[in-house]
Structure formats: structure tokens, C-alpha cells
Amino acid sequence: MGRPVVTFLSDFGAGSGYPAQMKGEVLRRRPNAVLVDLSHEVPPFDLLTGALLLEACVPSFPESAVHVAVVDPGVGTARRPVCVVDPAGRRLVGPDNGLLSPFLGEGAAVFLLADPLLVPRDPSPTFHGRDLFAPVAAWLAGGGDPARLGPRVDDPVRLEGLSPRRTPGALEGACLAADPFGNLLTSIRRSDLEGRGVAGVKVAGREARLVTTFGEGRPGELLALWGSGGRLEIALREGSAALDLGIARGAPVRVALA
Numbered sequence: 001m002g003r004p005v006v007t008f009l010s011d012f013g014a015g016s017g018y019p020a021q022m023k024g025e026v027l028r029r030r031p032n033a034v035l036v037d038l039s040h041e042v043p044p045f046d047l048l049t050g051a052l053l054l055e056a057c058v059p060s061f062p063e064s065a066v067h068v069a070v071v072d073p074g075v076g077t078a079r080r081p082v083c084v085v086d087p088a089g090r091r092l093v094g095p096d097n098g099l100l101s102p103f104l105g106e107g108a109a110v111f112l113l114a115d116p117l118l119v120p121r122d123p124s125p126t127f128h129g130r131d132l133f134a135p136v137a138a139w140l141a142g143g144g145d146p147a148r149l150g151p152r153v154d155d156p157v158r159l160e161g162l163s164p165r166r167t168p169g170a171l172e173g174a175c176l177a178a179d180p181f182g183n184l185l186t187s188i189r190r191s192d193l194e195g196r197g198v199a200g201v202k203v204a205g206r207e208a209r210l211v212t213t214f215g216e217g218r219p220g221e222l223l224a225l226w227g228s229g230g231r232l233e234i235a236l237r238e239g240s241a242a243l244d245l246g247i248a249r250g251a252p253v254r255v256a257l258a
């Protein structure tokens with residue numbers, strides 16, 4: 001068995017000491033763990049951006065890895081701390097506030113962090129990342145069974161808008177976030193086509209030509225393409241679609257089905 005892998009995502013900021021404190025709690029318990037930062041630059045309190053980063057990054061890791069995700073504006077309140085086990089067996093630890101939505105598909109299991117023998121009893125009311133989630137992640141990385149952490153949660157919080165609405169002959173979605181290049185990630189996934197073709201794409205009422213890769217577009221042309229994570233992206237060849245359209249989130253996207 002190789003060294004356990006634990007990843008971290010937060011809105012703490014790379015320049016703060018908070019990520020290091022979480023890592024320290026894992027290393028105190030699992031000195032041989034491999035620690036990987038997914039990102040600590042999630043915009044403050046931005047659950048949607050955090051969820052999309054998890055969706056993009058977590059599948060690249062071994063299924064045995066444990067993922068700590070902390071974007072947690074409700075820390076210390078009645079919001080539940082949970083461990084999500086997705087259908088592939090991936091384990092994610094974090095707040096039950098929608099951040100873990102991409103891994104709540106059919107067949108997922110969610111466990112409340114409740115067993116006093118395994119879960120720290122008196123975590124800081126403002127830093128569950130260090131005092132609650134990191135210790136639990138270390139225990140899981142050592143081979144702990146998630147089902148021992150606490151009872152099943154049957155009603156986990158899910159973010160709205162991660163999937164499109166199906167209408168006759170079309171998929172109706174929205175822009176969710178912009179990446180550093182200004183490409184717009186949308187709520188429409190390739191799997192939503194269910195085997196059908198694409199007859200056209202419109203974003204905020206403008207036509208976007210469907211291509212396979214950025215280089216197929218003309219400089220300054222508005223494009224649509226399936227990104228590496230399987231979601232439809234809106235891009236501007238050698239430019240920023242977000243700046244060109246003046247949007248980053250919420251603009252309607254319509255995919256006409258062939």
C-alpha cells in the first residue's frame with residue numbers, strides 16, 4: 001500500500017497560515033501522507049466556484065485519496081459536517097452546504113461526522129477545517145471506514161443550477177464561472193445530450209460556433225467547445241469571453257439539439 005494522499009481546497013487564500021495548519025493536523029496523525037493543494041484561492045464564500053474546482057480536480061487523483069474541502073460561511077452554526085463517499089468510492093470531507101454537490105450523484109453515501117470516539121468533540125467554532133475536517137481526513141487516510149463516522153444523511157444540501165433544463169429540442173442552462181483565461185464554464189454537460197447532436201449554441205443571445213478546440217476559431221471569434229471536464233465552455237479565440245460578453249455568471253446558454 002502506497003503513501004496516503006490528502007488534498008485541500010479552501011477560500012483561505014494561499015498567503016494565509018490556515019492551509020498550513022490543516023496540513024499540520026494531518027501530518028501529526030499521518031506523517032507519511034502526501035499532501036496536495038487543489039486551490040486556496042476560491043473567492044471568499046463562493047460555494048459554486050469551489051464545487052466546480054472539486055469537480056474538475058478530484059477525478060484526477062487515485063480513488064483512495066481523501067479530499068478536504070472548506071468553503072464554509074456557516075462554520076459554527078447548525079450546518080452539518082459530513083463525509084461524502086461518491087459512487088466511485090472517493091471520499092470528501094467538508095460542510096454540508098452544497099460545496100460537495102458534484103459528488104452527490106445516484107449511489108453516493110453521506111455520513112454525519114458525529115461519533116465522539118472518532119470526531120473531535122470540541123472543535124473551534126470558527127476553524128472546522130483545522131480542528132474537525134483535517135483530523136477526520138487523517139483517520140480516513142489511515143484506512144478508516146466512513147460508515148463509522150456517524151449516521152447516514154439522506155437529505156444533503158445540493159447547489160442549484162449545476163445542470164440544465166431540458167425543453168423540446170433544446171437544453172437551457174447558464175454560465176457558472178470564468179476561468180483565468182476568461183473562458184466561461186456552463187451548466188451544460190456533454191452527457192446531457194444523451195447521444196443527440198448540437199444544432200447551435202447561443203449565449204446571452206449571441207451565436208457561438210461549436211468547435212473541437214480553441215485553434216479552430218478565428219481571432220476574436222466567439223466559440224463553444226466541450227472542455228476537458230465534460231462541460232460546455234464559451235471562449236473567445238485569443239481573448240476573454242467573460243470580458244467580451246461582460247459576464248461571468250448567470251448569462252443564459254441555449255443548446256439547440258439536432
